[in-house]
Amino acid sequence: AGNLAGKHRKLKPTAAERLIWGEGDGSSLRTYDAGFGLLGGLICWENYMPLARMALYQQGIDIYLAPTADARDAWQATLRHIALEGRCFVLGCNQFVTRDMYPTDPDIQQELQQQPEVMCRGGSVIISPLGEILAGPLFDRAGILYAELDPGEISRSKFDFDVIGHYARPDIFQLTIQRDARKS
Numbered sequence: 578a579g580n581l582a583g584k585h586r587k588l589k590p591t592a593a594e595r596l597i598w599g600e601g602d603g604s605s606l607r608t609y610d611a612g613f614g615l616l617g618g619l620i621c622w623e624n625y626m627p628l629a630r631m632a633l634y635q636q637g638i639d640i641y642l643a644p645t646a647d648a649r650d651a652w653q654a655t656l657r658h659i660a661l662e663g664r665c666f667v668l669g670c671n672q673f674v675t676r677d678m679y680p681t682d683p684d685i686q687q688e689l690q691q692q693p694e695v696m697c698r699g700g701s702v703i704i705s706p707l708g709e710i711l712a713g714p715l716f717d718r719a720g721i722l723y724a725e726l727d728p729g730e731i732s733r734s735k736f737d738f739d740v741i742g743h744y745a746r747p748d749i750f751q752l753t754i755q756r757d758a759r760k761s
Contacts, residue, residue, distance in 0.1 A: 582609040587620045588629060604758040608636040614728060618642030618668075624655060632754050634663045634741050639731055643669045648698040648716070657708040664706045664734045666726050673699035673719045706734035 586601030587594075606629065608617035617633045618641050624630065633641065641663060643656055648671055660667040674697040676689050695717065702713035703724040711724035738744050 582611065582616070583607065585618065585620065588623050588626065591622045602759040603632075603754045603756045606632050606754060606756070608633060608638050611640075614639030614726075614731075616640045616642060618644070621645040621647060624659060628752060630659060630663065631740070631752050634665075635752065637741075638663060638665050639728065640726070641665045641667045643667055645669065645671050645700075646697055647671070648700045652700060653702060653714055656702060656704055657710075660704040660706055661708040661738075662740055664731060664739060666706060666731070667702075667704040669700070669702045669704070669714075671700045672697050673715075673717070706731050 583605070585605045587598070588601045588606070590598045590600065608615040615636065615638050617636065617638045619626070619629055619633070621644065624643055624645075641659060643659065645652060652669070656667050656669040675695055676692055679685065679689055699716050699718070700713070701715045701722055703711045703722055705711055712722040715722055735742060
């Protein structure tokens with residue numbers, strides 16, 4: 578058990594998600610002090626939004642959480658890019674889902690039978706600040722990944738590249754974030 582540190586509402590629902598959910602706002606685009614580092618993250622394809630990533634980098638994120646339902650191989654490259662760009666650890670989590678994990682509700686059985694047996698093949702992974710895979714990716718089965726994260730690796734990785742420090746150009750680029758909560 579533990580306490581809820583915070584929440585994040587997805588900024589832009591993807592594709593059919595827009596039929597159900599509305600857009601989030603900048604109020605939850607933040608990091609949280611977990612005692613062992615600053616945690617934060619983006620949901621699924623929000624990770625393709627460079628300014629949203631930069632908002633987290635500017636807050637000094639140490640451990641970047643990237644939950645998704647994207648099990649394509651290209652997603653692994655995306656997560657490695659985020660680790661290298663932000664010089665942070667990236668924990669990518671994805672579910673492994675088969676048809677038989679769904680309820681036996683007769684209303685959805687016909688639709689389920691038209692789906693492949695493995696509906697989401699997973700792909701959870703843990704990546705170092707230099708883009709090295711520390712654990713995973715875990716495909717085609719359920720499981721838990723473990724890795725020891727050395728906080729010193731973050732500062733060492735920033736010696737040559739620090740996207741918000743010595744490699745930044747605040748005289749040219751500025752990011753403004755509207756952090757007010759809005760009703761959707």
